[in-house]
Amino acid sequence: MAKLNLTLKIWRQPSPDNDGWIETRKANGIPTEASFLEMLDIVNQEILEEGADPIHFDHDCREGICGMCSLTINGVPHSKEEGVTTCQVHMRKFNDGDTIWIEPFRANAFPVMKDLIVDRTSFDNIIAAGGYIDVRTGSAPDANSVPIPKDQADWAFDAATCIGCGACVASCKNSSAMLFVSAKASHLNTLPQGQPEKDKRVLAMVRQMDEEGFGNCTNQYECEAACPKLISADNISKLNRDFALASAKEAVATV
Amino acid sequence: MSSPLLSITKLWSSSIGKKIVVALTGIVLTLFLAGHLSGNLLMYVGEHAFNEYAYFLHHMLHGGGVWIARIVLLVCITLHIVATVQLTIQNRNSGTKYQVDGTQRSSLNSKLMIWSGLTIIAFIIYHILHFTARVGNEYNNPDLYKVIYDGKEYHNAYKMVIDGFSWFPATLFYVIAVTLLCSHLSHGVASIFQTLGLRSSKTDALINKGAKLYSIIIWVGFISIPISVMLKIIK
Numbered sequence: 001m002a003k004l005n006l007t008l009k010i011w012r013q014p015s016p017d018n019d020g021w022i023e024t025r026k027a028n029g030i031p032t033e034a035s036f037l038e039m040l041d042i043v044n045q046e047i048l049e050e051g052a053d054p055i056h057f058d059h060d061c062r063e064g065i066c067g068m069c070s071l072t073i074n075g076v077p078h079s080k081e082e083g084v085t086t087c088q089v090h091m092r093k094f095n096d097g098d099t100i101w102i103e104p105f106r107a108n109a110f111p112v113m114k115d116l117i118v119d120r121t122s123f124d125n126i127i128a129a130g131g132y133i134d135v136r137t138g139s140a141p142d143a144n145s146v147p148i149p150k151d152q153a154d155w156a157f158d159a160a161t162c163i164g165c166g167a168c169v170a171s172c173k174n175s176s177a178m179l180f181v182s183a184k185a186s187h188l189n190t191l192p193q194g195q196p197e198k199d200k201r202v203l204a205m206v207r208q209m210d211e212e213g214f215g216n217c218t219n220q221y222e223c224e225a226a227c228p229k230l231i232s233a234d235n236i237s238k239l240n241r242d243f244a245l246a247s248a249k250e251a252v253a254t255v
Numbered sequence: 256m257s258s259p260l261l262s263i264t265k266l267w268s269s270s271i272g273k274k275i276v277v278a279l280t281g282i283v284l285t286l287f288l289a290g291h292l293s294g295n296l297l298m299y300v301g302e303h304a305f306n307e308y309a310y311f312l313h314h315m316l317h318g319g320g321v322w323i324a325r326i327v328l329l330v331c332i333t334l335h336i337v338a339t340v341q342l343t344i345q346n347r348n349s350g351t352k353y354q355v356d357g358t359q360r361s362s363l364n365s366k367l368m369i370w371s372g373l374t375i376i377a378f379i380i381y382h383i384l385h386f387t388a389r390v391g392n393e394y395n396n397p398d399l400y401k402v403i404y405d406g407k408e409y410h411n412a413y414k415m416v417i418d419g420f421s422w423f424p425a426t427l428f429y430v431i432a433v434t435l436l437c438s439h440l441s442h443g444v445a446s447i448f449q450t451l452g453l454r455s456s457k458t459d460a461l462i463n464k465g466a467k468l469y470s471i472i473i474w475v476g477f478i479s480i481p482i483s484v485m486l487k488i489i490k
């Protein structure tokens with residue numbers, strides 16, 4: 001069984017108010033079949049045995065569906081592997097003797113809480129502003145009672161695979177949340193169920209996004225490259241279009 | 256505040272709204288470049304054609320046309336600069352910075368936008384002082400820059416261009432600025448489509464190629480003139 005000896009350069013920060021620093025730590029004897037987070041578990045076990053404070057990082061499902069894990073590995077959120085979350089990165093992708101830089105998802109709108117854990121409440125606020133539909137409660141409607149053309153269903157489904165991890169923000173040179181917001185908005189805006197509140201939704205979500213202090217998209221598509229769910233920047237194009245139309249309608253309505 | 260004004264303020268204060276302003280003013284400026292270039296290429300047709308064209312520009316709508324164009328361009332450039340500078344400042348303060356650079360996709364042109372843009376402004380100011388306001392040169396001197404065709408008096412804009420580019424530093428600055436303009440356009444033109452919601456992954460390759468082709472045409476067209484002057488192809 002192959003083992004790796006690695007040097008880790010890890011961001012440590014005791015609390016939001018403290019300055020952080022890069023801590024250098026050896027990680028020896030890491031099995032290649034370990035996942036990246038298991039590698040950190042092994043390191044944390046050693047730290048605990050030393051009686052020190054373990055490295056704090058976010059995780060939950062560890063199978064790429066929940067969106068909790070959030071590490072920037074060698075400068076790339078979720079590592080440079082395409083279409084995977086941090087928890088799906090495996091140590092067999094690294095070589096013996098490698099130095100690995102591990103940092104939090106960085107953006108002012110994602111303040112560091114401790115070490116590698118960031119606060120992504122700003123995303124929740126955007127969803128609360130418009131990422132929902134108003135429906136009558138009651139029993140579930142019959143499947144296919146609302147016919148949806150295949151291309152629309154596909155688009156909405158692809159957009160809906162966004163797990164809200166925030167890698168798009170963390171990879172963006174401007175910390176823009178456009179890929180996330182556009183995925184969430186266009187998921188609902190594409191479906192018949194989302195039509196009644198479409199304009200209201202687009203305006204509210206974009207305004208909340210600006211409010212939270214995310215930057216402005218400069219069409220460089222770093223987000224697309226970093227996104228573990230391969231969400232397409234076509235959604236951003238659609239959001240721009242929907243926002244322009246909604247703004248125009250709003251302007252006309254107020255005259 | 257009246258409601259239409261309120262809507263404009265709202266649009267301007269939103270990230271996408273400001274980008275829409277950048278895209279729309281960008282369209283005007285991009286199209287202006289094509290017009291400007293086609294006029295300039297008359298340098299190859301000859302002195303007569305070029306001077307008559309310059310005369311036409313200055314006299315259409317009784318001289319009002321050129322001022323309408325100037326005002327429209329000034330408004331567009333001002334909005335374009337103010338919006339992009341504000342957006343860039345916000346972006347620089349938005350907090351994504353890592354110890355190691357993990358850039359995967361951003362093109363060099365896209366990273367240079369603010370710097371290519373600011374150089375272009377400096378160039379435009381210089382260019383206007385040089386050929387429009389004609390500061391620090393003799394281009395307004397009727398003894399040197401007057402020609403008569405069929406008994407009608409024309410300003411010899413043709414000779415002005417040749418003299419203007421006979422001084423090497425002017426040509427050098429011109430070539431550098433136009434090169435950065437080409438870089439600016441190759442990201443900017445493609446971005447217009449994305450910002451206005453007209454791009455998709457299906458049309459992406461076409462839009463990128465079109466933007467590159469357009470910026471190369473602009474680049475070759477504009478720099479060919481001072482180079483032809485330097486090489487005495489135009490004289």
Ligand code: SF4
Nearest residue numbers: 162163165166168227
């Ligand atoms: S768009 Fe992709 S990178 Fe952004 S939050 Fe959703 S899944 Fe994560």
Ligand code: FES
Nearest residue numbers: 060062067069087
């Ligand atoms: S821990 Fe759930 S996606 Fe990684």
